[in-house]
Amino acid sequence: MDKELSQHRASIDAIDGEMLKLVNQRAEHAKAIGVLKDGAVYRPEREAQVLRRIKEENPGPLADETVARLFREIMSACLALEQPLSVSFLGPQGTFTQAAAIKHFGHAALTRPCASIDEVFREVEAGLADYGVVPVENSTGGAVGTTLDLLLQTPLQVCGEVDLRVHQFLLRKAGATGKAEKIYSHAQSLAQCHEWLNQNLSGVERVAVVSNAEAARLAAEDGAAVAIAGEAAAEHYGLEKLAENIEDKPDNTTRFLVIGQHDAALSGRDKTSLAMSARNRPGAVYELLTPLARHEVSMTKLESRPSHSGLWEYVFYVDVEGHRQDVKVAQALAELADKAAFLKILGSYPVAVL
Numbered sequence: 569m570d571k572e573l574s575q576h577r578a579s580i581d582a583i584d585g586e587m588l589k590l591v592n593q594r595a596e597h598a599k600a601i602g603v604l605k606d607g608a609v610y611r612p613e614r615e616a617q618v619l620r621r622i623k624e625e626n627p628g629p630l631a632d633e634t635v636a637r638l639f640r641e642i643m644s645a646c647l648a649l650e651q652p653l654s655v656s657f658l659g660p661q662g663t664f665t666q667a668a669a670i671k672h673f674g675h676a677a678l679t680r681p682c683a684s685i686d687e688v689f690r691e692v693e694a695g696l697a698d699y700g701v702v703p704v705e706n707s708t709g710g711a712v713g714t715t716l717d718l719l720l721q722t723p724l725q726v727c728g729e730v731d732l733r734v735h736q737f738l739l740r741k742a743g744a745t746g747k748a749e750k751i752y753s754h755a756q757s758l759a760q761c762h763e764w765l766n767q768n769l770s771g772v773e774r775v776a777v778v779s780n781a782e783a784a785r786l787a788a789e790d791g792a793a794v795a796i797a798g799e800a801a802a803e804h805y806g807l808e809k810l811a812e813n814i815e816d817k818p819d820n821t822t823r824f825l826v827i828g829q830h831d832a833a834l835s836g837r838d839k840t841s842l843a844m845s846a847r848n849r850p851g852a853v854y855e856l857l858t859p860l861a862r863h864e865v866s867m868t869k870l871e872s873r874p875s876h877s878g879l880w881e882y883v884f885y886v887d888v889e890g891h892r893q894d895v896k897v898a899q900a901l902a903e904l905a906d907k908a909a910f911l912k913i914l915g916s917y918p919v920a921v922l
């Protein structure tokens with residue numbers, strides 16, 4: 569038994585030695601690419617292709633998601649050798665948006681917390697950060713209006729998406745006792761845990777604050793309050809977990825967008841996000857959708873929001889399958905540009921791999 573164990577350990581040592589050499593060889597190639605490249609070092613389409621191939625060719629026993637995460641970190645470290653990336657996110661430290669930024673860019677990216685979604689856009693627009701990560705919709709709480717509004721105005725492009733399973737925790741200052749007087753959380757998280765709160769903490773005042781991480785910070789200061797936040801915030805503020813996974817829907821997912829100076833090149837499995845509004849005449853909304861149908865472009869999302877330019881006028885946010893350079897998508901977009909009162913291509917980017 570002891571002999572067998574040390575044989576396996578010897579094999580692991582030998583393999584680790586090989587992997588160490590190989591991973592550094594890989595890094596040398598990335599460094600060389602960094603010198604050859606002009607323009608942005610971060611190439612979302614290439615990263616998506618690398619991760620897809622890893623998942624497809626994975627022989628196991630490690631799960632596809634597990635190997636993809638490992639390679640995500642290897643690429644993140646390789647990219648940092650070319651040039652470290654700075655990524656602004658809706659802070660403070662410990663938010664789900666930070667978790668999404670790390671999921672997408674890996675731990676080698678330098679993450680910069682921002683106080684608001686507007687600030688994330690401004691930092692990237694001003695070149696203070698290379699990329700930004702902002703929430704855009706939640707499967708329970710719906711669209712994030714601020715992000716949709718800012719996408720209309722910004723010169724930035726969407727270059728990626730991140731899906732994150734959101735688990736909520738009920739948190740309290742370690743050692744605090746007695747009945748909680750207040751529940752702090754972001755309005756979306758309060759909505760996501762509405763039923764659970766009705767059953768378990770009915771009658772306790774719910775206070776909406778700017779972020780879950782801020783809620784955790786407040787609970788860390790005040791033992792008479794509890795907070796609803798994610799695991800990262802719990803760890804950051806050293807809070808005790810009173811209850812886990814208290815979200816009403818177990819598949820509660822938030823989708824984030826990555827914004828930057830450019831969108832992504834073709835990766836083979838892409839999406840394009842659009843914002844458009846119809847001319848003010850009968851059948852105009854229907855007319856907006858016909859070019860997509862005619863060119864067999866599938867819509868994966870349709871969201872409407874009142875436009876700020878006129879009463880009862882709406883902006884439609886549409887996601888379609890394919891890249892704006894794909895022939896069918898390009899033809900549909902050319903037709904749409906003619907028909908719509910307003911059309912903005914928000915960006916083409918790889919479908920989330922992780």
Ligand SMILES: O=C(O)C(=O)C[C@]1(C(=O)O)C=C[C@@H](O)C=C1
Pocket residue numbers: 598601602609610611612614615618642643644646647650
């Ligand atoms: O292929 C490139 O362009 C690289 O810079 C290499 C690499 C990688 O590590 O595979 C690193 C960063 C890019 O975002 C994409 C891929």
